[in-house]
Amino acid sequence: DGGITQSPKYLFRKEGQNVTLSCEQNLNHDAMYWYRQDPGQGLRLIYYSQIVNDFQKGDIAEGYSVSREKKESFPLTVTSAQKNPTAFYLCATTGVSGQPQHFGDGTRLSIL
């Protein structure tokens, strides 16, 4: 089954801790994206990658980091520098520009 898998579904972060959210895809898409969604809000772009070993900051990259070592994987680390990390995080992919994005089912991050 082709798709995007985000894990875990729920994640809790302690003070001063870094946590990593996983995003894996088997759609053979080049571009991958990370979004943050706050309650009642739209999606805001954190980071994106259009090709392996390359990624760009989005609108709200501060306090986050990513890597793109494999085409299938685009993990997001929420660092301790992100002071307000509680949100719903969504990963998406697309094959080429001008085509729709495909989304995973999200990870909900909360503070302990």
Add this chain to the structure above:
Amino acid sequence: SQQGEEDPQALSIQEGENATMNCSYKTSINNLQWYRQNSGRGLVHLILIRSNEREKHSGRLRVTLDTSKKSSSLLITASRAADTASYFCATEGYGGSQGNLIFGKGTKLSVKP
């Protein structure tokens, strides 16, 4: 930065009625897309309309685009309780931002049986 603004923020209708949601944006676009999000889930793509198109249909969905007014509308006809969800418009620009989407804040639709 958020480009799309949906209107209304929330909409409550009875099953069988039509639902219309509007989206306005600020800069030139390559295309505009509509997505649906069920509570606690990811977004699902509904329709993509390119800047040189004025109207598109998909089943009970009809999307219009007016580039002179920088606005789009999504019409869901004969709504069902299962249509209850949040609906987002997203715009794709040109150049360096090509491929990237800018999302609005969404319209929360409630369809009562």
